Amino acid sequence: MGERAIAVIQVRLGSTRLPGKALADLAGRPLLAHVVERALAIPGIDGVVLATTVSRTDDPLRAFAHHHGIPHVRGSEEDVLDRFLLAARETKAEAIVRVTADCPLLDPAVSGRVLEAYMRRRPGVDYVSNVHPPTFPDGLDTEVVSVEALGVATREARLASDREHVTPYVWSRPERFRTANVAHAEDLSGHRWTVDTAADLEFVRAVLGALGPAARLAGMADVLKVLAERPALRNINQGLQRNEGYERSVAAERQA
Numbered sequence: 509m510g511e512r513a514i515a516v517i518q519v520r521l522g523s524t525r526l527p528g529k530a531l532a533d534l535a536g537r538p539l540l541a542h543v544v545e546r547a548l549a550i551p552g553i554d555g556v557v558l559a560t561t562v563s564r565t566d567d568p569l570r571a572f573a574h575h576h577g578i579p580h581v582r583g584s585e586e587d588v589l590d591r592f593l594l595a596a597r598e599t600k601a602e603a604i605v606r607v608t609a610d611c612p613l614l615d616p617a618v619s620g621r622v623l624e625a626y627m628r629r630r631p632g633v634d635y636v637s638n639v640h641p642p643t644f645p646d647g648l649d650t651e652v653v654s655v656e657a658l659g660v661a662t663r664e665a666r667l668a669s670d671r672e673h674v675t676p677y678v679w680s681r682p683e684r685f686r687t688a689n690v691a692h693a694e695d696l697s698g699h700r701w702t703v704d705t706a707a708d709l710e711f712v713r714a715v716l717g718a719l720g721p722a723a724r725l726a727g728m729a730d731v732l733k734v735l736a737e738r739p740a741l742r743n744i745n746q747g748l749q750r751n752e753g754y755e756r757s758v759a760a761e762r763q764a
Contacts, residue, residue, distance in 0.1 A: 511602035515547040519609035542612035551620035606651040625650040634685040643692040647701030696745040707745040
C-alpha cells in the first residue's frame with residue numbers, strides 16, 4: 509500500500525507583485541478554484557489542504573475553504589516550511605505534494621507522473637520533483653517529499669530562504685536526502701504558465717479563452733496546441749525570470 513499523499517497548496521493574498529491574485533477572476537471562477545480542482549485530479553492523491561497565514565488579510569481564503577469544503581491550516585506568514593508540516597500533521601499525510609496557488613494550468617497527469625515516481629521508488633527516495641532541472645513549462649512544477657524529510661528540514665533549517673520556499677533544505681543536500689527528477693523528453697522549460705504578474709494573468713486568461721469549453725482540466729498537450737496555433741500569445745508574458753522569488757531570497761542572504 510502506498511503512502512497517504514496530500515497536496516498542500518500554499519496560498520496567501522499579500523503577493524508583492526500581484527496582490528489578491530489567488531482570488532482573481534479566471535474564466536468565471538477564482539484562480540485558486542482552478543488550482544484546487546486540478547490538484548484533486550492528480551492520480552494517486554488522497555486529498556488537498558490549503559496552507560495559508562494567520563494574517564487577517566488572508567481571512568477571505570478561510571471563507572473560500574469553508575465555501576468549497578476544503579481543509580485549511582493557518583500559520584506563519586514567513587515560515588512556509590512550518591505551515592507545510594502543520595498541514596501534514598493535520599491531514600495525517602505521509603507524503604506531501606507541494607503545489608503553489610499561482611499555477612492554474614497545473615496538469616494533473618504531469619503531477620501524477622511525479623507522484624507515481626515517488627511512490628514506486630519508496631523508500632529509496634525522500635524527494636522527487638520535475639524541477640531539478642526543469643524541463644516542463646513553468647506552472648507545472650510538482651514536488652513530492654516525505655513527511656519525515658519535511659520534519660528534518662523544519663527542525664534544522666535556519667536560512668529564511670529554506671523556510672520560505674519549503675524544499676531547498678532537502679533538494680540542496682544530496683548527502684542527506686535521496687532525490688530524483690522526472691524529466692520531459694523535450695525541454696519545455698522556456699514556457700511560462702504560472703501567475704506572478706498582471707501579464708501572467710492576462711496570458712492564462714487568453715489561453716483559457718482560446719481553449720473555450722475544453723479549458724476545464726485541459727492538459728499540457730492542449731495548451732501547447734493552442735500556443736502552436738496562436739504563437740503570439742507567448743509574447744504577453746515573455747521575459748520574466750523563473751523562480752524569481754527564490755533567487756531574490758538567496759541573493760539577499762548572500763548580501764547580508
